Amino acid sequence: MTTPPNRCLILACGNTLREDDGVGPWLADWAQEHFGNQPEIRVLSRHQWTPDLVEDIAAVQSVLFIDCTIDSAPGQVILAPVEPASAMPRMLTHHLNASDLLALSRDLYGSQPRHARLLSVGAASLHIHEGLSDVVTASLPKAISCIETTLQSWLQGC
Amino acid sequence: MSQTITIDPVTRLEGHGKITIQLNAQGEVQDAHFHVTQVRGFERFSEGRPFYEMPSLMARICGICPVSHLIASAKACEAIMSVRIPHTAAQLRRMLNLAQMVQSHALSFFYLSSPDLLLGMDADPKVRHIFGVVEARPELGRAGVALRRFGQHIIELLGDKRIHPGWVIPGGVTEPLTPAKRDEILGMIPEAYANIKLALSWYKQIADSFKPEVEVFANFPSLFLGLINEDESVEFTDGALRLISATGNILADGITAQEFTQVIGEAVEPYSYTKFAYYKPLGYPDGSYRVGPLARLNIAKSMGTPLADAELVEFKQLASGPVQGSFYYHHARLIDILYGIEKIEQILSDPLILDKHVRATAGVNRLEGAGQAEAPRGTLMHNYKVDENGKITWANLVIATGQNNNAMNRGVLQAARHYIKDGKFSEGILNRVEAVVRTFDPCLSCSTHALGQMPLHLSLVSADGKVIDQAIR
Numbered sequence: 001m002t003t004p005p006n007r008c009l010i011l012a013c014g015n016t017l018r019e020d021d022g023v024g025p026w027l028a029d030w031a032q033e034h035f036g037n038q039p040e041i042r043v044l045s046r047h048q049w050t051p052d053l054v055e056d057i058a059a060v061q062s063v064l065f066i067d068c069t070i071d072s073a074p075g076q077v078i079l080a081p082v083e084p085a086s087a088m089p090r091m092l093t094h095h096l097n098a099s100d101l102l103a104l105s106r107d108l109y110g111s112q113p114r115h116a117r118l119l120s121v122g123a124a125s126l127h128i129h130e131g132l133s134d135v136v137t138a139s140l141p142k143a144i145s146c147i148e149t150t151l152q153s154w155l156q157g158c
Numbered sequence: 159m160s161q162t163i164t165i166d167p168v169t170r171l172e173g174h175g176k177i178t179i180q181l182n183a184q185g186e187v188q189d190a191h192f193h194v195t196q197v198r199g200f201e202r203f204s205e206g207r208p209f210y211e212m213p214s215l216m217a218r219i220c221g222i223c224p225v226s227h228l229i230a231s232a233k234a235c236e237a238i239m240s241v242r243i244p245h246t247a248a249q250l251r252r253m254l255n256l257a258q259m260v261q262s263h264a265l266s267f268f269y270l271s272s273p274d275l276l277l278g279m280d281a282d283p284k285v286r287h288i289f290g291v292v293e294a295r296p297e298l299g300r301a302g303v304a305l306r307r308f309g310q311h312i313i314e315l316l317g318d319k320r321i322h323p324g325w326v327i328p329g330g331v332t333e334p335l336t337p338a339k340r341d342e343i344l345g346m347i348p349e350a351y352a353n354i355k356l357a358l359s360w361y362k363q364i365a366d367s368f369k370p371e372v373e374v375f376a377n378f379p380s381l382f383l384g385l386i387n388e389d390e391s392v393e394f395t396d397g398a399l400r401l402i403s404a405t406g407n408i409l410a411d412g413i414t415a416q417e418f419t420q421v422i423g424e425a426v427e428p429y430s431y432t433k434f435a436y437y438k439p440l441g442y443p444d445g446s447y448r449v450g451p452l453a454r455l456n457i458a459k460s461m462g463t464p465l466a467d468a469e470l471v472e473f474k475q476l477a478s479g480p481v482q483g484s485f486y487y488h489h490a491r492l493i494d495i496l497y498g499i500e501k502i503e504q505i506l507s508d509p510l511i512l513d514k515h516v517r518a519t520a521g522v523n524r525l526e527g528a529g530q531a532e533a534p535r536g537t538l539m540h541n542y543k544v545d546e547n548g549k550i551t552w553a554n555l556v557i558a559t560g561q562n563n564n565a566m567n568r569g570v571l572q573a574a575r576h577y578i579k580d581g582k583f584s585e586g587i588l589n590r591v592e593a594v595v596r597t598f599d600p601c602l603s604c605s606t607h608a609l610g611q612m613p614l615h616l617s618l619v620s621a622d623g624k625v626i627d628q629a630i631r
Contacts, residue, residue: 051269051288051303051306052303052306052307052310054303055303055304055307104289104292107289107292107293107296107299108292108296108299108300108303109300
């Protein structure tokens with residue numbers, strides 16, 4: 001019996017030792033708990049997004065990236081489409097962003113997901129500390145709702 | 159008037175370093191240094207911790223080669239416990255260490271160095287990176303990504319995490335291997351073979367075009383050190399140390415971890431946070447030596463696996479004695495990868511590999527212990543002292559990058575003197591000087607933890623060049 005291919009990939013990034021940077025892993029844990037038994041969905045959580053993840057991305061129809069950001073207001077949840085980067089970074093060892101990964105997927109494997117979105121949560125604090133700040137904790141229901149509706153629409157083929 | 163050229167930071171390395179090249183009034187290179195500018199402090203802040211915490215603490219030194227630190231640290235702890243770990247645990251650790259070597263070498267060769275090798279040392283820096291490689295030779299890019307993934311996935315399967323797996327503990331490993339995981343790893347082997355064969359074939363096609371670089375990229379006689387088995391084959395996880403001279407004579411052999419410090423000393427230089435290891439009988443710097451892929455192949459008589467053995471025969475034809483050119487670290491790295499894949503396949507066919515006895519237990523039976531292993535970049539040694547309660551009272555780590563430190567500095571000077579004439583240099587020349595350092599694949603995160611042991615010289619210099627204050631400690 002062969003394993004059915006995953007249609008959707010949830011790919012989170014973050015460090016749980018740096019306070020709100022842990023929001024990605026937190027949401028990945030939540031997704032694994034709620035969708036982990038669905039063969040169409042795969043959840044991965046990493047400290048960094050590295051090039052070896054590209055093969056996983058190239059193999060799915062939809063990818064939802066989850067990360068924290070310092071470019072938004074603390075606790076602000078934004079769900080936005082992601083396009084492949086037009087220019088790649090010069091350095092490549094430790095970390096790529098969602099656009100870089102999509103571009104690398106296209107260039108290396110000639111394949112990229114039909115749907116790609118980035119769910120970002122604005123960080124209030126990135127100090128060395130385990131646990132999320134109050135403002136980011138308060139934003140979790142909205143982030144969870146984004147994950148649920150996004151996956152639902154992708155799995156229904158919308 | 160003298161002039162100093164600074165390359166800061168040196169790119170495509172693990173960590174942050176700086177190179178300074180000092181020119182004299184005639185514009186000739188007078189001196190050159192590779193500076194490691196980070197400082198860590200792991201040896202000091204481990205003091206007071208229970209010894210059994212050391213593997214997981216020490217693994218945090220590095221996100222690229224945490225497995226080597228886990229293994230060397232666990233072995234040091236086992237020396238304190240006076241235990242011999244079960245055969246299956248030793249085999250599983252060996253496989254984990256080899257998987258890490260494969261993924262780390264893939265990072266070094268494909269991500270960091272292949273842009274120079276494929277696109278040329280003088281290529282526009284805007285395209286001289288891994289994405290340039292992907293564009294020019296996508297199959298090579300895919301091979302690099304896949305080999306790194308191969309190693310990382312084995313680490314994840316065995317240790318449950320790609321980075322800082324907690325599976326290796328003093329006494330063995332926490333969990334035995336399951337049949338499903340064994341079969342999954344075996345299923346990845348054919349693709350890994352295809353990828354490394356592609357890389358080796360490609361490297362051999364382009365290697366001749368780098369003969370000028372071979373001549374001046376840290377190409378000089380030196381000693382070589384590494385682990386080998388009793389049958390003189392390459393070993394990454396157990397075995398004992400062999401040190402050979404520049405002509406291939408064995409200077410020291412069968413050195414155990416407990417004997418390491420009797421043979422190897424560490425010097426400090428004011429311009430780097432990384433220590434400089436040397437062979438004590440010859441003193442510093444005459445006793446400086448090289449470790450890592452080139453050293454492993456130079457000290458061993460065989461790899462111990464058929465495909466890698468065939469490659470080793472070809473490799474040894476590059477010179478009548480030990481291969482001295484550090485450019486050949488790249489070639490040796492690919493042979494290491496091939497060996498790693500073969501050895502992992504061999505280990506998985508061990509009839510005891512699924513055995514459930516994977517851990518020995520004991521308390522403190524000695525007040526000092528040392529462990530050694532081959533990290534991707536070379537030999538790694540951990541040495542601890544504990545009190546009667548097992549709390550660490552002293553720790554010392556001798557890291558591959560520190561052992562290659564003198565050779566890297568000599569190599570930078572050699573290349574700078576060759577390429578820089580009349581004070582004139584181009585971007586391509588500076589890239590070549592950097593590329594000398596990249597052949598060693600130094601891991602600066604690992605190598606910098608000598609805070610409190612090295613002299614620091616701080617000079618306050620006025621605008622007209624006069625030293626108006628200084629502090630030395």
